[in-house]
Amino acid sequence: MSKLRKYLGLTLILLLIVTLSGCATPAVNALGSSESQVKLRSIQTRAFDTTDKKKMMQTVLSTMQDLDFVIDKADFTLGSITGSKFLGYEVVTMSVTVRPRGEKQLLVRANAQYGIKSVEDPATYQDFFTALEKAIFLTAQQVD
Amino acid sequence: MSKTSRLTKISLIIILCIGLVGCVSIPTGFLKPNEGYLEKRQLQIRQYDTTNEKQILAAVAGVLQDLGFNLDDSETDVGFVAASKKADATNKGQVASAVILDILVGGNNTARCDKSQIIKASVITKPSLDGKKTVVRVTFQRIVWNMSNQIGRVETISDPLMYQKFYESLSKAIFLEAQQI
Numbered sequence: 001m002s003k004l005r006k007y008l009g010l011t012l013i014l015l016l017i018v019t020l021s022g023c024a025t026p027a028v029n030a031l032g033s034s035e036s037q038v039k040l041r042s043i044q045t046r047a048f049d050t051t052d053k054k055k056m057m058q059t060v061l062s063t064m065q066d067l068d069f070v071i072d073k074a075d076f077t078l079g080s081i082t083g084s085k086f087l088g089y090e091v092v093t094m095s096v097t098v099r100p101r102g103e104k105q106l107l108v109r110a111n112a113q114y115g116i117k118s119v120e121d122p123a124t125y126q127d128f129f130t131a132l133e134k135a136i137f138l139t140a141q142q143v144d
Numbered sequence: 145m146s147k148t149s150r151l152t153k154i155s156l157i158i159i160l161c162i163g164l165v166g167c168v169s170i171p172t173g174f175l176k177p178n179e180g181y182l183e184k185r186q187l188q189i190r191q192y193d194t195t196n197e198k199q200i201l202a203a204v205a206g207v208l209q210d211l212g213f214n215l216d217d218s219e220t221d222v223g224f225v226a227a228s229k230k231a232d233a234t235n236k237g238q239v240a241s242a243v244i245l246d247i248l249v250g251g252n253n254t255a256r257c258d259k260s261q262i263i264k265a266s267v268i269t270k271p272s273l274d275g276k277k278t279v280v281r282v283t284f285q286r287i288v289w290n291m292s293n294q295i296g297r298v299e300t301i302s303d304p305l306m307y308q309k310f311y312e313s314l315s316k317a318i319f320l321e322a323q324q325i
Contacts, residue, residue, distance in 0.1 A: 012152070012155050054221065057222045058222055058223065058268070058270045061222065061224065061268045062268065062270070062281065065188070065268060065283055066177050066181045066184075066185070067174075067175055067176075067177060067181075068184075068283075068300055069283075070226075070264055070265075070266045070283045070284070070285045070300070071224060071226060071266040071283075072216075072217070072226060072264075072266070073217050073226070074217070074219040074222055074224040075219055076221035076222050083266075084285075085174075085285075085300065086285065086298040086299060086300060087174055089298065091298065092174060094175075112175070114170040114171070117170055119170055121170065121172055123172055123173075124170075124172055124173070125175070127173060127175040127176040128175040130176075131175070131176070131177055
């Protein structure tokens with residue numbers, strides 16, 4: 001009986017250590033990311049068979065508005081768009097860049113942050129590109 | 145024995161709670177359009193019978209100024225204007241009920257009352273699909289601070305009145321700009 005109790009107590013302490021240390025992050029992680037650079041790029045980037053940068057940017061803007069984002073900044077020369085939306089008490093910010101790839105394609109890259117965390121889930125970005133595809137009537141192609 | 149197992153169960157639940165709260169995971173599916181997005185489009189979009197996008201954008205900037213907004217950023221090449229304004233957010237009813245609650249029950253409910261807010265507006269213009277009209281879409285957000293100067297609430301504004309007011313003013317402004325007033 002007492003042995004069992006001791007055993008249980010030890011397990012509990014171990015569990016507590018595991019749960020509490022799970023969140024530990026190094027002090028300086030300003031440039032950190034848990035995914036590899038190449039993998040992150042392929043998750044966040046798609047190519048489209050068009051060279052109409054203006055139309056692509058306008059479609060990105062309206063897709064983001066459909067997703068409840070309020071656009072904070074946009075720059076045609078750089079092809080960059082930044083917007084934010086609220087999920088409960090958290091702020092989601094997303095930047096999208098549109099730039100030419102070769103002669104016939106445009107590269108669209110999106111990266112999102114949820115609160116203080118970078119979003120690195122492939123499915124989340126896929127949702128965005130699916131919505132964008134529908135809006136521009138073109139297929140988003142995976143880039144290697 | 146049964147007492148020990150109950151204790152263990154409770155501790156396990158507590159630890160699980162700590163674990164779940166400590167590392168808030170990122171929700172999925174927030175970049176997927178939800179069901180209400182077509183209705184929202186109805187509310188947020190108007191079309192104007194002109195292909196002169198620059199004129200519409202100038203009118204939009206004028207309207208935002210009329211409504212007391214400061215222009216934060218703009219990019220005419222893609223038809224974009226962003227603006228924001230600070231405003232009072234105090235609600236007499238909310239303050240009164242908080243004061244009564246403080247007196248009756250105690251606590252510090254008045255500190256949690258809304259005090260001030262920043263309203264952000266962003267406007268996108270683009271040619272319509274047939275190319276004969278200009279489509280305007282505005283979205284509003286607000287951040288509300290409470291009496292103890294903490295952010296109390298953040299939200300996307302979906303009040304139809306706000307959008308109606310904006311487009312009423314915009315229609316007037318487009319008319320005024322056309323008349324060079």
